[in-house]
Amino acid sequence: MTTGDGRSRLLAAATRLIRTQGFAATSVEAICREAGVTKGAFFHHFPSKEALGVAAADAWSEVTGRLFAEASYHRPADPLDRVLAYIEFRRALVAGEIADYTCLVGTLVQEAYGSDPIRAACGASILGHAGTLEADMAAAAEARGVADVDPASLARHTQAVLQGAFILAKAGGGAAAVEEALDHLKRYLRLLFANPGASGA
Amino acid sequence: MTTGDGRSRLLAAATRLIRTQGFAATSVEAICREAGVTKGAFFHHFPSKEALGVAAADAWSEVTGRLFAEASYHRPADPLDRVLAYIEFRRALVAGEIADYTCLVGTLVQEAYGSDPIRAACGASILGHAGTLEADMAAAAEARGVADVDPASLARHTQAVLQGAFILAKAGGGAAAVEEALDHLKRYLRLLFANPGASGA
DNA sequence: CTCAACATACCAACCGGTCGGTATGTCGTC
DNA sequence: GACGACATACCGACCGGTTGGTATGTTGAG
Known part of the structure; x- marks a missing residue:
C-alpha cells in the first residue's frame, strides 16, 4: 500500500492488518511498515494508537x-x-479471504469495546448502516399490513446476523457460513412480511 | 480467583480477562497476577500462550x-x-457486565482465527453446542410437517444470531441488544414451524 | 528417591510513544 | 518579488516498560 498520502495509507494499512489480526495484535510499527512510512509519520497524523482505531472506524463508515x-x-x-x-x-460481497469480507468495526469493537472512543465510533458505524435500512423495512411493513414489527429493531437484527455469521466464518465455516446465515435472514424477512397477522411476536 | 489448583485458577483468570480485554491484549503476566500464581506456574501447565488459549476454549466447552x-x-x-x-x-443468562454474558470462544476466535489450534478449539465449541440443538430442530420440523429446513443449519444460525448480538451489545446496545436479537430469533422459528408449505426458502 | 507443582530470576525482543531535526510549502508584508 | 514567520509532513534514533519465554531452584507428597 503505497498510494495516496501518508494518512490514508496508514488508515488503509491499519484496516487490512486489524481485519486479519485484530487491533491489539497489530503493532504501530507493523502498520507503518505496511504503509511504507515511519513511526514519526504515524504519530504526526495520530496522537495515539487508540486515535488511529477511531479514525479507522470513521473511515470505514465513510467508505462503506x-x-x-x-x-x-x-x-x-x-x-x-x-x-x-x-x-x-x-452475499455478493462475501468472496476471497476471510479478512476481505469481514467487518472492520465488528472485529474492532469486539476486543476494544473497553475503549470508549473506539466503542462509540464502531457503534455509530454499525447503527448508522442499520439506519439506512430502516425506511425500507418500515415501508415493507406498511405495504404488507404487518403491524407489530419495529423497523429499527429489524434493521439492527440484519447487522447482528451478519456479524454473527462472520464469527462462524472465522470459526471454520468460511464464506459458506455467511451465505447460510443470509439465507435464514432472507427467509425470516419473507415469512415476516408474507404473513400479516401471523407475525409470531 | 484463588480457589482450586493452579491450572484451573489460570484457566478461570484467563477466561475472565480474555472476555473483557480480548486475547492479544491479555498478557501472560496479567493472567498470573489474576490467578495468584507466578509465571513459572503458567509455563509449567501450558507450553505457550497459544496453548492456554486452546485449553481455555476446551474448558469453556466443558463448562458450558x-x-x-x-x-x-x-x-x-x-x-x-x-x-x-x-x-x-x-435470555436469562444475559445479566450483569458485558463480559459476564458474552461468549469466550466467540471473542477468542474473532481475533485469533489465524492460529489454527485456537480456531479449531473455538470452532468445535460453537459447532458442538449447535449440535446439541439439532435433534430438537429436526423433531420440530418433523412434527410440524415442515420439509425444507436443515436442522443443522438452523442450529448454527441460532449461534450466529447470538454471536452477532454480543457484538451489538459491545457496540453500545448492551443486554437489550441481545434480548432484541433473541426475540427476532424466536419469531423466526415460530414463523418457520407454524407455516408448513410456506417456509419461504 | 522421584516427580509434579510450583517459585525466582532473568533475558532478548518488542511495545507505544517521544523528541530533535529537516524538507517543503504557504502567506502576509514591504 | 523577496523575505521572514509559521505550518505541514515526515524522518529515525531513542526511551522506559512490557512481552512471551527460559533456566534453575525449592518443596512436599507418595
Whole structure:
C-alpha cells in the first residue's frame, strides 16, 4: 500500500492488518511498515494508537457508506424486494479471504469495546448502516399490513446476523457460513412480511 | 480467583480477562497476577500462550456443555417448545457486565482465527453446542410437517444470531441488544414451524 | 528417591510513544 | 518579488516498560 498520502495509507494499512489480526495484535510499527512510512509519520497524523482505531472506524463508515449508497439494491419498486436485494448484495460481497469480507468495526469493537472512543465510533458505524435500512423495512411493513414489527429493531437484527455469521466464518465455516446465515435472514424477512397477522411476536 | 489448583485458577483468570480485554491484549503476566500464581506456574501447565488459549476454549466447552445439558429447557414435550425454551434460557443468562454474558470462544476466535489450534478449539465449541440443538430442530420440523429446513443449519444460525448480538451489545446496545436479537430469533422459528408449505426458502 | 507443582530470576525482543531535526510549502508584508 | 514567520509532513534514533519465554531452584507428597 503505497498510494495516496501518508494518512490514508496508514488508515488503509491499519484496516487490512486489524481485519486479519485484530487491533491489539497489530503493532504501530507493523502498520507503518505496511504503509511504507515511519513511526514519526504515524504519530504526526495520530496522537495515539487508540486515535488511529477511531479514525479507522470513521473511515470505514465513510467508505462503506458510499459503497452501499451507490449500490443498485435500492432500485426495486417494492420495499421488501429492496431489502431482499440488500441481502443479496451483502452475499455478493462475501468472496476471497476471510479478512476481505469481514467487518472492520465488528472485529474492532469486539476486543476494544473497553475503549470508549473506539466503542462509540464502531457503534455509530454499525447503527448508522442499520439506519439506512430502516425506511425500507418500515415501508415493507406498511405495504404488507404487518403491524407489530419495529423497523429499527429489524434493521439492527440484519447487522447482528451478519456479524454473527462472520464469527462462524472465522470459526471454520468460511464464506459458506455467511451465505447460510443470509439465507435464514432472507427467509425470516419473507415469512415476516408474507404473513400479516401471523407475525409470531 | 484463588480457589482450586493452579491450572484451573489460570484457566478461570484467563477466561475472565480474555472476555473483557480480548486475547492479544491479555498478557501472560496479567493472567498470573489474576490467578495468584507466578509465571513459572503458567509455563509449567501450558507450553505457550497459544496453548492456554486452546485449553481455555476446551474448558469453556466443558463448562458450558454441562450447564446446558443440565438445564431445564429440555423438559417440554413439544420439540419446538424445547427450542423456544432454550432461547429463553439464553435470555436469562444475559445479566450483569458485558463480559459476564458474552461468549469466550466467540471473542477468542474473532481475533485469533489465524492460529489454527485456537480456531479449531473455538470452532468445535460453537459447532458442538449447535449440535446439541439439532435433534430438537429436526423433531420440530418433523412434527410440524415442515420439509425444507436443515436442522443443522438452523442450529448454527441460532449461534450466529447470538454471536452477532454480543457484538451489538459491545457496540453500545448492551443486554437489550441481545434480548432484541433473541426475540427476532424466536419469531423466526415460530414463523418457520407454524407455516408448513410456506417456509419461504 | 522421584516427580509434579510450583517459585525466582532473568533475558532478548518488542511495545507505544517521544523528541530533535529537516524538507517543503504557504502567506502576509514591504 | 523577496523575505521572514509559521505550518505541514515526515524522518529515525531513542526511551522506559512490557512481552512471551527460559533456566534453575525449592518443596512436599507418595
